[in-house]
Amino acid sequence: MSFSKQLIYWYLQNKRDLPWRKTTNPYYIWLSEIILQQTRVNQGLAYYKKFIKTFPTIYDLAKADQDTVLKLWQGLGYYSRARNLHFSAKHIANQLNGDFPSTYKDLLKLKGVGDYTASAIASICFNDPTAVVDGNVYRVLSRYFGIKTPINSTKGIKEFKQLAQELIDTKNPATFNQAIMEFGAIQCKPQNPDCDNCPLNTSCVALQKKIIKILPVKDKKGIIKKRYFNYLVITSPKNKIALKQRKLNDIWKGLYEFPLIETLNEIDLEYLLKTDEYNQIINEDKAVISLYNTNSIVHKLSHQHIYCKFWIVNTGQEVANSILLYDLEKHPVPVLIHNFIEKNQDVLLG
Numbered sequence: 411m412s413f414s415k416q417l418i419y420w421y422l423q424n425k426r427d428l429p430w431r432k433t434t435n436p437y438y439i440w441l442s443e444i445i446l447q448q449t450r451v452n453q454g455l456a457y458y459k460k461f462i463k464t465f466p467t468i469y470d471l472a473k474a475d476q477d478t479v480l481k482l483w484q485g486l487g488y489y490s491r492a493r494n495l496h497f498s499a500k501h502i503a504n505q506l507n508g509d510f511p512s513t514y515k516d517l518l519k520l521k522g523v524g525d526y527t528a529s530a531i532a533s534i535c536f537n538d539p540t541a542v543v544d545g546n547v548y549r550v551l552s553r554y555f556g557i558k559t560p561i562n563s564t565k566g567i568k569e570f571k572q573l574a575q576e577l578i579d580t581k582n583p584a585t586f587n588q589a590i591m592e593f594g595a596i597q598c599k600p601q602n603p604d605c606d607n608c609p610l611n612t613s614c615v616a617l618q619k620k621i622i623k624i625l626p627v628k629d630k631k632g633i634i635k636k637r638y639f640n641y642l643v644i645t646s647p648k649n650k651i652a653l654k655q656r657k658l659n660d661i662w663k664g665l666y667e668f669p670l671i672e673t674l675n676e677i678d679l680e681y682l683l684k685t686d687e688y689n690q691i692i693n694e695d696k697a698v699i700s701l702y703n704t705n706s707i708v709h710k711l712s713h714q715h716i717y718c719k720f721w722i723v724n725t726g727q728e729v730a731n732s733i734l735l736y737d738l739e740k741h742p743v744p745v746l747i748h749n750f751i752e753k754n755q756d757v758l759l760g
């Protein structure tokens with residue numbers, strides 16, 4: 411039995427019961443693929459269900475405001491995915507009359523859609539024999555064929571895409587693509603793959619050469635950037651709190667946060683009070699300020715680590731960008747802010 415047929419046979423016996431496998435609606439498939447980028451299925455499933463319930467059609471998503479979309483996305487991270495999803499939904503609804511692009515090349519024109527997502531939608535929804543290559547596929551192919559080319563190199567990306575394209579079952583591209591991804595997710599796992607019960611174990615190069623643990627190969631990551639965030643949790647009269655939207659092309663664009671003072675290193679109260687940013691925000695001498703957390707809360711992102719301190723500021727004056735405390739939960743915020751609010755609801759809301 412060929413590699414492709416073995417995978418498909420395994421898939422039909424072992425696939426998980428997931429809602430997006432019961433449809434070929436391109437809107438639903440697209441939504442599931444965008445959510446599942448950088449997200450595990452057990453986490454993404456709940457978000458998928460919430461999005462489908464809130465936005466049952468692409469027109470519903472297109473008509474929503476960005477804050478609503480980001481709030482629903484809150485906790486998934488990589489918020490550019492949500493912004494691009496919303497942008498493309500409006501494009502399809504308004505410029506394409508709701509007609510979803512049906513070819514790989516046209517799908518690539520959508521903002522936020524790359525080779526993998528375009529291949530998945532094209533094959534699953536339109537039976538286009540275009541191979542998908544995601545992390546699971548890289549792992550399966552590198553191990554089975556013993557390929558040591560780094561998967562995050564230009565050469566590796568091209569090599570694995572070409573190999574996957576050669577292997578795809580052209581008569582059943584949707585099933586093959588889902589099969590190889592599912593195989594990598596639950597059989598040929600990153601850690602502790604079930605090699606003893608693998609249908610491909612007699613012909614797997616990595617198993618024969620005992621190099622399972624070193625494949626796939628990745629080039630070393632770049633230097634992790636360290637950033638130091640000092641959030642001012644400013645409460646003022648009439649139960650108001652300062653909250654500002656991030657608008658720069660940086661992490662968390664479009665989300666809301668407390669007034670932020672970013673510094674080159676960790677700082678103390680004396681340093682904070684002398685910063686121009688603090689004095690522009692708080693222009694009274696009677697404000698009472700205290701440090702919430704002595705040790706910085708470390709929030710790790712893919713290419714940067716955030717070292718965060720929260721400074722509680724009680725002021726007799728209302729500062730700019732203040733909202734009612736009770737409206738806090740309506741705004742989409744980074745998980746770092748969300749966790750702080752959740753932990754201190756009694757204090758913030760009195």
